[in-house]
Amino acid sequence: MGAYNVLARRVMAPTLDRIRGCHCMASFAELQTTQWWPRERIEALQRERLARTIEHAYAHVPYYRLVMQERGISPQEIRTVSDLSRLPVLTKTIVRSHTKELIADDIERGDLIRCQTGGSTGSPLVFFRTKLDRYSHGLARGLLAMEWAGVTLGDRVVTLVLDHMSAPTTLERGIRPLSAFLRRNTRVQVAQLSDENLDSTVRLLHRTRPKALSAYPSALAVVARHIRQSGRPAPALHAVLTGGEQVTDEQRVVIREVFGVEPYSRYGSSENYLLATECEEHVGMHVFAQDLVVEIVDDDGSPVAPGTEGRVLVTNLHARGMPFIRYDTGDVGSYAVATCPCGRGMPLLDLLSARRCDTIYTRSGARIVGNAVARDDFALLGVTALQYIQEDLDHFVARFVVPGLSTAGARSRFQSQARDMLRGCLGPDIDIVIELVDRIEPTAAGKHVPVISKVDPYSWLNRTTASP
Numbered sequence: 001m002g003a004y005n006v007l008a009r010r011v012m013a014p015t016l017d018r019i020r021g022c023h024c025m026a027s028f029a030e031l032q033t034t035q036w037w038p039r040e041r042i043e044a045l046q047r048e049r050l051a052r053t054i055e056h057a058y059a060h061v062p063y064y065r066l067v068m069q070e071r072g073i074s075p076q077e078i079r080t081v082s083d084l085s086r087l088p089v090l091t092k093t094i095v096r097s098h099t100k101e102l103i104a105d106d107i108e109r110g111d112l113i114r115c116q117t118g119g120s121t122g123s124p125l126v127f128f129r130t131k132l133d134r135y136s137h138g139l140a141r142g143l144l145a146m147e148w149a150g151v152t153l154g155d156r157v158v159t160l161v162l163d164h165m166s167a168p169t170t171l172e173r174g175i176r177p178l179s180a181f182l183r184r185n186t187r188v189q190v191a192q193l194s195d196e197n198l199d200s201t202v203r204l205l206h207r208t209r210p211k212a213l214s215a216y217p218s219a220l221a222v223v224a225r226h227i228r229q230s231g232r233p234a235p236a237l238h239a240v241l242t243g244g245e246q247v248t249d250e251q252r253v254v255i256r257e258v259f260g261v262e263p264y265s266r267y268g269s270s271e272n273y274l275l276a277t278e279c280e281e282h283v284g285m286h287v288f289a290q291d292l293v294v295e296i297v298d299d300d301g302s303p304v305a306p307g308t309e310g311r312v313l314v315t316n317l318h319a320r321g322m323p324f325i326r327y328d329t330g331d332v333g334s335y336a337v338a339t340c341p342c343g344r345g346m347p348l349l350d351l352l353s354a355r356r357c358d359t360i361y362t363r364s365g366a367r368i369v370g371n372a373v374a375r376d377d378f379a380l381l382g383v384t385a386l387q388y389i390q391e392d393l394d395h396f397v398a399r400f401v402v403p404g405l406s407t408a409g410a411r412s413r414f415q416s417q418a419r420d421m422l423r424g425c426l427g428p429d430i431d432i433v434i435e436l437v438d439r440i441e442p443t444a445a446g447k448h449v450p451v452i453s454k455v456d457p458y459s460w461l462n463r464t465t466a467s468p
């Protein structure tokens with residue numbers, strides 16, 4: 001460990017914790033220890049935190065008090081993960097319609113951070129988190145995931161980002177330079193991956209020689225293919241980290257071939273931060289069971305056995321401001337039957353359905369990673385579901401479900417606003433059609449796909465090489 005790492009760990013990170021009034025480094029130290037506990041001991045810690053979460057929800061959250069009273073359940077009756085199935089699944093629709101009743105009455109309004117997400121399923125959502133959820137626990141899980149990939153606090157990391165994190169507080173804006181310096185994290189905006197952007201990204205990697213590169217797997221695969229096609233050497237990286245989407249087998253192959261390392265896949269969401277991550281064995285993702293309960297359930301909300309696929313529900317054991325209990329992520333996965341050879345006691349999640357999100361290709365030569373096309377902002381316009389389809393290079397169809405639009409005027413205003421927002425992402429050279437629909441049909445795979453492109457990337461590549 002270099003002098004910079006020691007400075008980052010011993011001085012800068014504790015200073016940031018003090019400024020924020022958080023305890024990220026203490027949570028990180030706890031995770032470093034508890035990761036090696038046997039499964040039973042981790043589950044005992046999880047049960048203790050679950051009981052406290054339920055008691056808090058009953059005492060301070062109107063929605064949960066009513067739900068438990070209606071079902072005749074006292075908080076003392078929910079003590080184990082299997083007791084949890086007596087409570088209903090929390091869907092995005094419920095969060096939307098009961099936002100106020102889901103906020104704890106013992107939290108100062110000023111402590112709540114307003115967040116919005118397009119979600120993996122194209123259903124935008126507005127919700128609230130506290131700085132303790134985000135900076136004491138979410139960030140600590142992120143640090144442990146980095147450590148598993150051999151990246152220490154203070155190591156240089158380049159992150160290819162598609163959009164900005166939701167509304168930072170004034171305090172966060174003020175301490176952002178210190179935070180970035182501490183993590184030596186260079187953020188590169190790559191929403192539009194033109195050949196020029198790709199060239200400059202690769203040059204930056206060669207110049208700054210980061211220890212790790214972190215990005216959506218679809219963006220990493222575009223960068224890797226670009227390096228391979230250019231015939232130039234790939235930058236030397238110690239680790240590649242993916243998140244935001246599940247990495248496909250094809251993406252794993254191109255990343256491994258070009259960068260010479262196996263990507264570390266992470267699974268998280270804006271609502272609950274990092275949920276699970278791969279260790280050095282790459283046989284599945286370890287769930288942070290110390291901080292969360294991840295249930296795999298059937299369509300009725302009943303837990304299924306390991307090895308069986310089901311919906312992924314998350315109970316966040318630290319989200320005191322707006323507790324999410326049995327929150328339906330919209331993802332599909334299963335618990336592994338086997339244990340991981342690494343010896344960690346945290347359970348293994350696998351077979352997570354790939355969150356398909358295609359890349360959009362434009363005539364002017366840009367590749368726009370599907371997750372970079374505006375989705376989060378539509379939550380504020382009352383959109384409850386959406387889907388984008390690129391029919392060909394010249395035609396883009398955006399379908400929206402917006403329950404509140406009753407008059408022709410409101411519909412037309414929404415259409416023009418939506419067209420402007422999408423135009424900002426897609427550029428001038430594609431025709432955008434806005435359709436208002438009653439529902440979005442799931443795909444044949446049974447999973448909603450928010451961004452679909454019917455453009456063949458290989459013929460698109462040939463087209464650009466053929467043009468002058």
Ligand SMILES: [Zn+2]
Nearest residue numbers: 279281340342
């Ligand atoms: Zn492992």
